[in-house]
Amino acid sequence: MGGQEKNAGTVPVNQEPEFSSVSLLEKVRKQGKVWEDLAQKYGVDNPDPPWKINLDSTCEALSAEQCALPVLERRNEEDVLSESLYQDVPYPERQLLALTHSMIERGLIDEDELALRMKFVSKRLNST
Amino acid sequence: MAEKHKPAPMVDEVSDFEVLEVAVRELAIEKGLFSAEDHRRFAEFAHSIGPLPAARLVAKSWLDPEFKKLALEDGFTASKEVGIDWLNPTGFGTPSDYCDLRVLENTPSVHHVVVCTLCSCYPRPILGHSPEWYRTPNYRRRLVRWPRQVLSEFGLQIPADVEVRVEDSNQKCRFMVMPMRPEGTEDWSEDQLAEIVTRDCMLGVALPHPERKADDKRPVHKAANPVHGH
Numbered sequence: 001m002g003g004q005e006k007n008a009g010t011v012p013v014n015q016e017p018e019f020s021s022v023s024l025l026e027k028v029r030k031q032g033k034v035w036e037d038l039a040q041k042y043g044v045d046n047p048d049p050p051w052k053i054n055l056d057s058t059c060e061a062l063s064a065e066q067c068a069l070p071v072l073e074r075r076n077e078e079d080v081l082s083e084s085l086y087q088d089v090p091y092p093e094r095q096l097l098a099l100t101h102s103m104i105e106r107g108l109i110d111e112d113e114l115a116l117r118m119k120f121v122s123k124r125l126n127s128t
Numbered sequence: 129m130a131e132k133h134k135p136a137p138m139v140d141e142v143s144d145f146e147v148l149e150v151a152v153r154e155l156a157i158e159k160g161l162f163s164a165e166d167h168r169r170f171a172e173f174a175h176s177i178g179p180l181p182a183a184r185l186v187a188k189s190w191l192d193p194e195f196k197k198l199a200l201e202d203g204f205t206a207s208k209e210v211g212i213d214w215l216n217p218t219g220f221g222t223p224s225d226y227c228d229l230r231v232l233e234n235t236p237s238v239h240h241v242v243v244c245t246l247c248s249c250y251p252r253p254i255l256g257h258s259p260e261w262y263r264t265p266n267y268r269r270r271l272v273r274w275p276r277q278v279l280s281e282f283g284l285q286i287p288a289d290v291e292v293r294v295e296d297s298n299q300k301c302r303f304m305v306m307p308m309r310p311e312g313t314e315d316w317s318e319d320q321l322a323e324i325v326t327r328d329c330m331l332g333v334a335l336p337h338p339e340r341k342a343d344d345k346r347p348v349h350k351a352a353n354p355v356h357g358h
Contacts, residue, residue, distance in 0.1 A: 032144035043137040051149040056257070057170035058153050061162035064170075068161040075247035079265050091260045091348070093145045100152050109155045117151040118144075125142045125150070 017077055021085055022104055024115050025097050029086065034093050052092050059099060068108055069099075077102045178256040179327040181210040182304050185231070185254070186330065187321035190309040199306065203229035212254045229254065232295060233306045234332075239286050240305045241279065241332030243271045244297040251302035255330060259346070262331065266349040272296065282333040282346070305332040312338040 035049035062069040078098040085101070086094045103109045157164050185206060189196035199206035204214050207229055214229060229251055232240035244250065245268050250258040261267050271278045275292045279285075286292055295303045307329045313321060328334035328343040 028144045028148055032148075033141070034143070034145065038139045038141065038143060042139045044139055049143075049146065051146050053171055053174045054153060054167075055149050056174050057167050058149075058156060058162075060170040060174075061166045062156065064162060064166060066161065068156075072247055083265065091263075096145055096149055096152075100148060103152065103156075108159070108161060109152065114151055114155065117155055118147050121150045121154070122142065122144075122147045125147065 017080055019077075019081060019085060019101060019105065022101055022111060024111050024118075025101055025104075029089055029097060032093065034090050036090055048092060051096075055092060055096050055099070062103075069102060069106065074099065074102055077105075174257070177252055179330065180322070181207070181212045182251070182254045182327075182330050183322040183325035184210040184318070185304075186306050186325045187318045189231075189306055190321055191318055196306075199231045200233055203231045203304075206231070207254055210254070214253060228301045230295070230301060230303050231306050232293070232303055232332075234308050236290070236308070238291045238293060239332065240293050240295060240303075241271065241275060242295050242297065242303045242305060243268055245269070245272055246296075246298075249297035249299070249302060251297075251304050255304060255327060259327070259343075261346045261348050264348055279333060282328070283344075284334060304330045306330075307332075307336050310336050310338060 038044075038049075039046060059069075059071075059074060063071040063074070078095060081098040081101055082094050086097045089097060100109075100114070104111050104114070153167065156162060157167065185199055188210070189199045189206075195206065195209070198209075207214055232242075234240055244262075248258055248263040248268075250262065252258070267278065272294050275294050276286055279292070297303060307325070309321070310324070313324070323341050324336045324338060326334065326336070326341065326343045329336045334340075334343065
């Protein structure tokens with residue numbers, strides 16, 4: 001397991017990655033409602049959205065045992081994406097978009113299957 | 129007459145970001161990138177951590193010179209006395225936290241402040257989750273170059289005759305600051321003292337004060353000239 005280890009990874013950490021936009025994530029970036037707006041709208045004072053812990057845990061789990069996404073590569077890419085494609089998105093939504101971007105970039109998940117899964121998840125979470 | 133029960137406000141809509149988080153997690157589990165059980169354990173750990181054990185360590189040190197000596201010489205053993213075992217913080221192990229905790233003592237002539245220039249290493253088992261500003265390239269790159277300037281942006285002015293030492297976290301070594309006990313707390317109990325030792329005090333960007341019990345929300349700045357990998 002490798003949570004925050006700094007020696008993992010195959011891409012040199014001093015090499016700045018370049019990214020192009022992912023249409024699905026652009027759609028989420030533009031249309032998604034961020035937590036700070038939702039919290040204000042509903043009058044709740046939690047500083048973080050309830051899904052933040054799950055996001056952090058996904059990051060940890062990806063760096064663990066099988067190390068599908070080494071922590072230092074993820075953090076470097078998050079830094080770059082946070083100051084480019086997702087610079088207008090608040091944290092932790094920005095962290096989520098960056099993680100997903102890194103996973104798509106590596107082929108760990110596919111954009112089309114993610115779009116399809118989002119439809120299913122949305123339907124499930126919004127079912128009455 | 130029974131009082132009317134007023135439910136706490138809650139967010140009653142599902143955002144695209146929430147949907148995205150669930151979808152990514154489910155796909156990752158289905159593809160075998162990690163197991164649902166691993167994820168659950170990491171989530172349990174994440175739910176359980178916060179800055180209180182570190183605040184307790186500082187408060188005990190202020191009251192007990194022997195414990196303070198232990199904390200400064202062996203942060204690992206001192207952590208156990210506030211309920212944190214660095215070798216087994218989760219009950220299942222997070223190697224990220226298999227490391228050496230160093231407690232940095234502030235004195236009238238030396239002020240410490242903590243950073244991780246490479247990513248965002250943080251003493252999570254004893255201090256909880258890192259704040260957003262700690263993760264930003266702006267803080268990370270500027271603190272090591274202009275520590276007094278950055279600290280002043282936090283509202284902390286360090287006198288010129290006090291040395292400022294910046295400690296850079298690394299793979300095996302994590303740091304927390306033991307601030308000086310403020311005046312006006314002479315008869316306080318450990319519980320009272322622990323209340324004023326906030327997260328920011330233990331990172332070195334704030335000082336404890338008898339009337340300050342919470343950290344301020346900080347603005348986050350973009351790095352003007354980000355330097356990658358440094």
